[in-house]
Amino acid sequence: MREAEGPEGQEGRNAGVGSLFRRGQVAGELAWRAQPAAVAGSLVVVLLMGVAPVAAAWLTKLVLDGLAGGGGQSGLLPLAAALGVAGLALIVLPHVSEYLNGQLHRGLQRLIYDRLFRAVNADPGLSRFENPSFHDELRLAHEAGQNAPQQIVGSSLAICQGILTLLGFIVTLTVLSPVMVVIVIAAALPSARVQLALSRRRADTMWGISSNTRRQIFFSALLTSPDAAKEVRLFSLGDFLRSRMLTELETVNEAERDLDRRTLHSQGLLSLLGAAVAAGGLFWAVLTAIAGGLSVGDVSVFVAAVAGVQTALTLIVGQWASAHNALLMFGHYLGVVQADPGLPAPAEPTALPPLREGIELRDVWFRYDDEHPWVLRGVDLFIPHGQAVALVGLNGAGKSTLVKLLCRLYDPVRGSIHWDGVDLRDVHPDDLRARLGAVFQDYMSYDLTATENIMLGDLTAGADPELIRTAARRAGIHDTLNDLPRGYDTLLSRIFFGDNDDRQAGVTLSGGQWQRLALARALMRHHRDLLILDEPSSGLDAEAEHAVHLGLRQHRAGRTSVLISHRLGALRDADLIIVLSEGKITERGSHSELMALGGNYARLFSLQASGYELTPDPAGERTARAVFSGGGGVAVQEGRPERGQHMQDGPAHPGGRDEPRTTQHRGVLAGGGDGDADPFGHGGGGRVT
Numbered sequence: 001m002r003e004a005e006g007p008e009g010q011e012g013r014n015a016g017v018g019s020l021f022r023r024g025q026v027a028g029e030l031a032w033r034a035q036p037a038a039v040a041g042s043l044v045v046v047l048l049m050g051v052a053p054v055a056a057a058w059l060t061k062l063v064l065d066g067l068a069g070g071g072g073q074s075g076l077l078p079l080a081a082a083l084g085v086a087g088l089a090l091i092v093l094p095h096v097s098e099y100l101n102g103q104l105h106r107g108l109q110r111l112i113y114d115r116l117f118r119a120v121n122a123d124p125g126l127s128r129f130e131n132p133s134f135h136d137e138l139r140l141a142h143e144a145g146q147n148a149p150q151q152i153v154g155s156s157l158a159i160c161q162g163i164l165t166l167l168g169f170i171v172t173l174t175v176l177s178p179v180m181v182v183i184v185i186a187a188a189l190p191s192a193r194v195q196l197a198l199s200r201r202r203a204d205t206m207w208g209i210s211s212n213t214r215r216q217i218f219f220s221a222l223l224t225s226p227d228a229a230k231e232v233r234l235f236s237l238g239d240f241l242r243s244r245m246l247t248e249l250e251t252v253n254e255a256e257r258d259l260d261r262r263t264l265h266s267q268g269l270l271s272l273l274g275a276a277v278a279a280g281g282l283f284w285a286v287l288t289a290i291a292g293g294l295s296v297g298d299v300s301v302f303v304a305a306v307a308g309v310q311t312a313l314t315l316i317v318g319q320w321a322s323a324h325n326a327l328l329m330f331g332h333y334l335g336v337v338q339a340d341p342g343l344p345a346p347a348e349p350t351a352l353p354p355l356r357e358g359i360e361l362r363d364v365w366f367r368y369d370d371e372h373p374w375v376l377r378g379v380d381l382f383i384p385h386g387q388a389v390a391l392v393g394l395n396g397a398g399k400s401t402l403v404k405l406l407c408r409l410y411d412p413v414r415g416s417i418h419w420d421g422v423d424l425r426d427v428h429p430d431d432l433r434a435r436l437g438a439v440f441q442d443y444m445s446y447d448l449t450a451t452e453n454i455m456l457g458d459l460t461a462g463a464d465p466e467l468i469r470t471a472a473r474r475a476g477i478h479d480t481l482n483d484l485p486r487g488y489d490t491l492l493s494r495i496f497f498g499d500n501d502d503r504q505a506g507v508t509l510s511g512g513q514w515q516r517l518a519l520a521r522a523l524m525r526h527h528r529d530l531l532i533l534d535e536p537s538s539g540l541d542a543e544a545e546h547a548v549h550l551g552l553r554q555h556r557a558g559r560t561s562v563l564i565s566h567r568l569g570a571l572r573d574a575d576l577i578i579v580l581s582e583g584k585i586t587e588r589g590s591h592s593e594l595m596a597l598g599g600n601y602a603r604l605f606s607l608q609a610s611g612y613e614l615t616p617d618p619a620g621e622r623t624a625r626a627v628f629s630g631g632g633g634v635a636v637q638e639g640r641p642e643r644g645q646h647m648q649d650g651p652a653h654p655g656g657r658d659e660p661r662t663t664q665h666r667g668v669l670a671g672g673g674d675g676d677a678d679p680f681g682h683g684g685g686g687r688v689t
């Protein structure tokens, strides 16, 4: 099907006739594939609806002439019966057509959306998703998917129907008055031009206001989003967002108003022209009949023919304009469905063996866009098999970007990344990702049950309760989930609740609990070759974070991991610590090597450690007061400072702030602990609302 679609979708709104024709062909093929019976049925209905008005007009003429000429019952009754059948067909057929259209619509929509989302998911990279014009294109493609193909098919059928009726009445009019044929057709031609110009303008307008529409939807969503509700109220953003939304809506309305005004003017004039032609024709027919040039039946068929030609021409022109508009819109759909993926998959992918030696970055340069500055500048790095490599650096140093390249969510702009010597560009992204497990700092929370939230980490493992519980235990969230109203089957959301739903059916977790859940999801893949943990514990209390890292170290011993954390103490046992600064590696080595080096790492580590004061307690004993000075306040923890305890490792993440829970998180609240007996479980029970 893809081959049949060809590249014409990419021509967008400036498509030529040939391209529009090919789009029509694609729409027809899709309709046939989706609902062959509905398409065949519609063809038959169209044929009947096309000839029925002409047949009815001629039968009326014959009956009237028969009556006027004093024809007998035997000749008139069959004609009257046939007229009845034609009238019945004219009443019933539109309903049949509507039913068939419904069938076609449902079948087409399923097929169209299936292809659209397949195409979107087929892109293994992220760059297209970060391009605003892709989102405009996607929205228009989505809109086009709702109606365009059906509109194209429906309009084509309606045009066929109009042509049949038109031909029938033109023959009729030619018999009665060839001059009238010319006048009626000439009156319809400007209408055709105007309708086409209007449809092109409509498509241009839709494209022109698409970014306003996108922003209007964005502001509307913010106003009602449960995730944004806290900040919206806290900072009194409601009026601000509402007025921004209304401004965008007003721009959209203004453009549509302008279009509607033009449509009204043009169509008003065209209707007047049509009415004048019909009135003139009627006047002529009556005069001719008085002069004896036409019979009563001739006048009736003439009136029906003038009206029929005009109706058929209006139908053809109107449907052509609709089809034209739909063909232009369909271009957006085809543009998305046929677009090359942002991240190309190799034509003949190399199989990716289990990691044996390591992953090597060779002179890797990366920026998100040609307009953006370089984020990584000539990174050379070897991640040896079986070792834990930590990435540290200030905000914006490029740590998350580097791990996104390891997952091949983007390709390096220059340089390459090799897995046991195999360039990642030569590997199918799916094969690579099957060998990875990862949790990112902006992880997702799914409005699904706890089981499903964890299971998504490894769909190949299925919903094996034991695997899911093991992952939850390792992330320190098992007890919390077990204590939920419906245990692991509890829905972790409130947004699907209606008044009649069981209020016990779902709960909202705290930020830290969501983060543990995301970690559990990643740990479903704990046995994979490479585990990437980008700030996996930023929202956890320090004790829990320590336990998580300790547990990971034990559990991942001998496996390859890349860890990112701003809490340097959590990374001190990594085999290799890499310091990134402005996209370059500035230091590398073990914790003790880097401390001995006295560079940036040592400075940052000491800075964090300086948050820990040793103060004599009232009993005169030396006690460590660990002062966690985060954005949200100060937490104090006391205990003896022994080597290896987390309190020596540094203060809590400064981002231990309270952020609104969003579907995607970047930094979360310190979560309630789990109280689990396993090495990862710490802290008190979580909040269940």
Ligand SMILES: Nc1ncnc2c1ncn2[C@@H]1O[C@H](COP(=O)(O)OP(=O)(O)OP(=O)(O)O)[C@@H](O)[C@H]1O
Residues within 6 Å of the ligand: 130, 368, 372, 375, 393, 394, 395, 396, 397, 398, 399, 400, 401, 402
């Ligand atoms: N999708 C993107 N598009 C454009 N620029 C981006 C994108 N993601 C990150 N950047 C930019 O790349 C730079 C590095 O970002 P990155 O997230 O890799 O840093 P980081 O070291 O992980 O920072 P942090 O410690 O704050 O998480 C930043 O300047 C950021 O603005």
